[in-house]
Amino acid sequence: MQLIQQGAEAKVYALTFYGKEAIAKERFPKTYRHPVLDKKLTARRVIQEARCLYRCQQAGIDTPALYYIDSNRNIIYMERIQGCTVKQYLLNQTDDKAACDGIAEKIGTTLATLHALDIIHGDLTTSNLYIRESTNSLVLIDFGLSFISNLVEDKAVDLYVLERAFLSTHPNSQALFDKIIQVYLKRSTTGKQVYARLEDVRLRGRKKSMVG
Known part of the structure; x- marks a missing residue:
């Protein structure tokens, strides 16, 4: 090995x-x-x-x-997934709005399905999302920190982790993350509650950053 x-x-x-x-x-x-x-x-x-x-x-x-x-x-x-990470894909497709919107659609849909199962990934980053070479489908990998929870808080934190990963790895990607959230809201039966809690999680994150 x-x-x-x-x-x-x-x-x-x-x-x-x-x-x-x-x-x-x-x-x-x-x-x-x-x-x-x-x-x-x-x-x-x-x-x-x-x-x-x-x-x-x-x-x-x-x-x-x-x-x-x-x-x-x-x-x-x-x-072993044959393909590329969403991180690399986005770095290569920065100016292709249609391609980026397509990825956002896939991510939002996948996360809505994931949370409907009450599965919290725990480490959502663009390095843990792959584009499968043979089918162009979105692959979710690395469930090492995953757990089961029906709490809105846990699902909101899952989204917050992904948002922070987007903003730190992909500059000027807020619009892309917003698109993911739009799709998530359409696909998730508890999306509105999760999004409302996401705003609270964001606020706590900003306060923590200000305190240091």
């Missing part, structure tokens, strides 16, 4: 799994936690991530296909 990424929670390896291009996501031990507690928490997070991926797939959200879960070693084997 070839290590291609390491984050705070896991290492990601590229490999071939029974003839298919795949990745293996391995959650490693946290030395600051008691070993028994760490083992339980890590195993729980692996199962939670796999369940969220499966629920998304059942609802028609494009996510990496699950191949195998090694609960003893805390490794999830899944499809």
Whole structure:
């Protein structure tokens, strides 16, 4: 296996799994936690991530296909997506309004479906959204921080994380994010409540920035 990424929670390896291009996501031990507690928490997070991926797939959200879960070693084997990140796509299509609007439509629709399942992604960035090469569909990846919640607050924070990612990575992208929100509001039965709470989350974020 070839290590291609390491984050705070896991290492990601590229490999071939029974003839298919795949990745293996391995959650490693946290030395600051008691070993028994760490083992339980890590195993729980692996199962939670796999369940969220499966629920998304059942609802028609494009996510990496699950191949195998090694609960003893805390490794999830899944499809390696062939395509490019939305981050790279937008950087290459900055002046193409139609292309950007199309991406916004896909993101808004996907997030509305995700939140209808009461799944909170937890790390929505343009690097965790892919454009699948073969079908041009939007793929949602990296559910390592995902959890289940029907709280409007949690869904609003999910959107706020994405908004901050857009503004920090893609300058002058507020109009594009606004388009995502418009689509989200049309597709989500609780969209108005989530958007109202998003305004509160934004206000708290601005106050926190002012305080430092």
